[in-house]
Amino acid sequence: MNTNATILVVDDSPESLAVLAELLQPSYLVRAANSGDKALRIANTSPRPDLILLDVMMPDMDGYGVLSRLQADPATADIPVIFITAMGSVADELHGLEVGAADYITKPIVPPVVLARVGTHLELKRARDRLKDQNAWLEAEVGRRMAENDLIQQVSIRALAHLAEIRDPETGNHILRTQGYVQTLALGLQHHPAYRDELSDHYIELLTRSAPLHDIGKVGIPDAILLKPGPLTTAEWAVMxxxxxxxxxxxxxxxxxxxxxxxxxxxxxxxxxxxxxxxDGTGYPDGLAGEAIPVSARLMAVADVFDALISVRVYKPALSAEQARDIVLSGRGAHFDPAIVDVFEQKFDTFVAIANRFRDAA
Structure with a gap:
């Protein structure tokens, strides 16, 4: 028998407490209570009982009341309770089991039966506790591995995005800024009637994660075109x-x-x-128009153009944020989705803050 197990015996009869304590003490740590209130106090103190033997018929608070209180408290809800009572009818036993008792023993007790039932329920509790510990470990391990995989995914995305950035060093912190802009626009548009079904929190998280890859294709553009210090010819622009x-x-x-x-x-x-x-359908590569353009691309269009306007390029100086804002606003309904431009105008100060936070080194 497990001498480390703690058993709480609850009975208003001193004689019954003495009999059960004498029976159990050779093998278990026994704690005793002669009322429901005292039983609840002991059940919530260390060492918390592994099993409770509970009399049903007690003054003030009967065994059913004690069991109900134990079950209502997350700290004691998992402690198995065996009713020990003189109420010996089948109906009484069924009622006891229905309200949540693990077992039901009638008085006068038969010592070998009590010891057998106690041993069985302690072993069941140990098995449940082991399973709970294993499940908790598995959940923690799954969480750790998911977090690790998530980090690897984010690092991989960032590495690929920087690959394109290395080919075009003028872009600087462009991927960080556009990522912030896209997230800002998506969150601002999330409750718009036409977009709320698509722009869930999960979608916005994936969108924000995906945004740095928008220019990954530039790794395939020849240096003579990608790094040309001046305007591109018509043929070069077609390649770009x-x-x-x-x-x-x-x-x-x-x-x-x-x-x-x-x-x-x-x-x-x-x-x-x-x-x-x-x-308006005048863009590239497919000349899509309006809602035929995926929302993700419509959001990135505003973010990408705004950032290009406020950034230095070999073929142009940087515009002020206010100048860039006016150009974006002028593209409402032509270059850009009107609803997204409206959010851009509302969130302009946030755009400026993101631009300042991830400003390129001079």
Whole structure:
């Protein structure tokens, strides 16, 4: 028998307490209570009992009341309770089991039966406790591994995005700024009647994670065009515009290499492919218009243009945030989704704060 187990015996009869204590003490640590109130106090102090033997018929608070209070408290709800009572009818026993007792023993007790029942229920409790500990460990381990995988995913995305950034050093902290802008726009648009079904918290999290990959296709653009210190010719511009398809194709190849679809890759592909489309259908590569352009790409379009306007390029100086704002507002309904531009105007101060926070080194 497990001499480490603690058993609480509850009975208003001193004789019954003495009999049970004498029976159990050779094998267990026994604590005793002669009332329901005292039993509840002991059950909530250390060492907390592993099992409770509880008389039903007691003054003030009967065994049913004690059991109800124990079950209502998360700290004691899992302690098994055996009713020990002189109420010996089948109906009484069924009622005791129905209200949650683990077992039901009638008086006068038969010592070997009491010891057998006590041993059985302690072993069951130990098994439940082991299972609970294992489940808690498994949940913690799953959580740890998910967090680790999440971190690896984020680092991988950032590494790929920086690969494109290294090819085009002028972009600086562009990926950090556009990521912040996109998240700001999505959160601001989340409760718009036309968008609230799509822009769930989960979608916005995936969107924010995907945003840094919008220009990944630039790794496929020749240096002579990507790094040209001046305006591009018509032919060169045609090559530059292929970066959207190149990025989407690269992400699609990555999708084919894995057995299970990865949600954020779908959004990353949308953004890479269509973030240069325009609301009026005059953008590239496919000339999509209006709601045919995925929401993810519409959001990135505003973020990308605003950041390009306030950034220095070899072919242009940086505009002020206010000048860039006016250009974005003038594109409402032509270049950009009107609802997104409205949110941009509302959140302009947040855009400025993000731009200042991730300002490129001089």
């Amino acid at each position: 515009k292929t970066h959207s398809r190149l990025g989407a194709a690269a992400i699609e190849l990555a999708e084919r290499d894995i057995a299970t679809p990865v949600e954020f890759l779908k959004l990353a592909k949308e953004i890479a492919w269509w973030h240069h489309e325009k609301w």
